[in-house]
Amino acid sequence: xxxxxxxxxxxxxxxxxxxxxxxxxxxxxxxxxxxxxxxxxxxxxxxxxxxxxxxxxxxxxxxxxxxxxxxxxxxxxxxxxxxxxxxxxxxxxxxxxxxxxxxxxxxxxxxxxxxxxxxxxxxxxxxxxxxxxxxxxxxxxxxxxxxxxxxxxxxxxxxxxxxxxxxxxxxxxxxxxxxxxxxxxxxxx
Amino acid sequence: xxxxxxxxxxxxxxxxxxxxxxxxxxxxxxxxxxxxxxxxxxxxxxxxxxxxxxxxxxxxxxxxxxxxxxxxxxxxxxxxxxxxxxxxxxxxxxxxxxxxxxxxxxxxxxxxxxxxxxxxxxxxxxxxxxxxxxxxxxxxxxxxxxxxxxxxxxxxxxxxxxx
Numbered sequence: 001x002x003x004x005x006x007x008x009x010x011x012x013x014x015x016x017x018x019x020x021x022x023x024x025x026x027x028x029x030x031x032x033x034x035x036x037x038x039x040x041x042x043x044x045x046x047x048x049x050x051x052x053x054x055x056x057x058x059x060x061x062x063x064x065x066x067x068x069x070x071x072x073x074x075x076x077x078x079x080x081x082x083x084x085x086x087x088x089x090x091x092x093x094x095x096x097x098x099x100x101x102x103x104x105x106x107x108x109x110x111x112x113x114x115x116x117x118x119x120x121x122x123x124x125x126x127x128x129x130x131x132x133x134x135x136x137x138x139x140x141x142x143x144x145x146x147x148x149x150x151x152x153x154x155x156x157x158x159x160x161x162x163x164x165x166x167x168x169x170x171x172x173x174x175x176x177x178x179x180x181x182x183x184x185x186x187x188x189x
Numbered sequence: 190x191x192x193x194x195x196x197x198x199x200x201x202x203x204x205x206x207x208x209x210x211x212x213x214x215x216x217x218x219x220x221x222x223x224x225x226x227x228x229x230x231x232x233x234x235x236x237x238x239x240x241x242x243x244x245x246x247x248x249x250x251x252x253x254x255x256x257x258x259x260x261x262x263x264x265x266x267x268x269x270x271x272x273x274x275x276x277x278x279x280x281x282x283x284x285x286x287x288x289x290x291x292x293x294x295x296x297x298x299x300x301x302x303x304x305x306x307x308x309x310x311x312x313x314x315x316x317x318x319x320x321x322x323x324x325x326x327x328x329x330x331x332x333x334x335x336x337x338x339x340x341x342x343x344x345x346x347x348x349x350x351x352x
Contacts, residue, residue: 005235016261023273027281030282030284040344054344066223077227110240133331134336135306136304136332143301144291144297145205147315155263164301173244173305
């Protein structure tokens with residue numbers, strides 16, 4: 001049994017389990033599924049700076065912080081107890097394209113030559129962590145949600161604005177992958 | 190169906206994941222969201238959704254994996270919401286489940302594009318960011334802090350941005 005759990009889980013298992021998070025949150029506490037609001041609650045809790053957007057009772061929304069705390073803990077448990085010893089299987093075409101761009105480490109879930117701790121104070125770290133992270137936080141709040149709030153919760157509830165947002169996420173990702181990343185890899189080479 | 194229960198709950202403006210429970214929750218009872226988060230985080234890692242490589246495969250149209258995950262999640266979510274509405278299923282506290290219709294604004298396009306750019310670079314949306322840190326990629330703490338800063342900057346300049 002543990003052997004099966006240790007293997008990478010197929011998309012239909014993950015899809016069903018993530019989909020079930022929607023009714024689970026609704027039924028155990030009348031909560032709408034969405035992760036990016038946690039970033040806003042952290043702003044509201046730590047540095048509201050009298051900005052109206054952060055002036056609310058964040059303690060009332062604290063469930064969301066428990067939820068993301070759980071996600072972090074879940075990541076720890078999965079990696080420590082259930083991790084797959086084999087290297088990740090990536091599509092050959094993607095591996096070839098990324099190698100051509102200059103990615104060398106294909107052993108783990110993340111390339112250590114980009115996201116390793118020793119990259120934090122390099123140009124790579126500045127682009128992939130600082131700029132990338134900033135766009136994730138700024139963009140999700142500007143869009144009013146992320147993959148969970150818009151793509152999963154919003155589309156499950158048949159909301160047209162969520163479809164528009166999801167299409168925009170994908171378009172941004174394609175532009176980033178095909179146009180921006182080649183420039184970035186040239187810059188850091 | 191006559192709706193007798195009409196409550197006004199104060200939310201932070203435009204929160205996509207509001208707390209709609211009328212009954213007050215003690216701090217301790219929030220542990221159930223932590224447990225749900227743990228399960229969610231395990232799925233993230235075991236299905237390799239937190240992997241920068243899987244996100245690259247998705248945007249290079251080289252694998253069906255991520256499309257399958259997100260697509261299945263939407264179908265399961267949609268069926269669940271349909272059933273909750275159809276049979277008026279109540280929460281464990283016996284409350285009516287609240288849904289929030291979203292209204293369109295241009296932020297969904299501009300913000301969506303910006304998030305998409307960042308998604309392909311970091312290989313993470315906000316949920317997987319937390320799971321990446323938990324699974325030992327400690328440098329992602331910088332990504333998370335920067336994402337929090339991005340959220341703050343949005344809040345600060347919100348009035349000046351086109352919506």
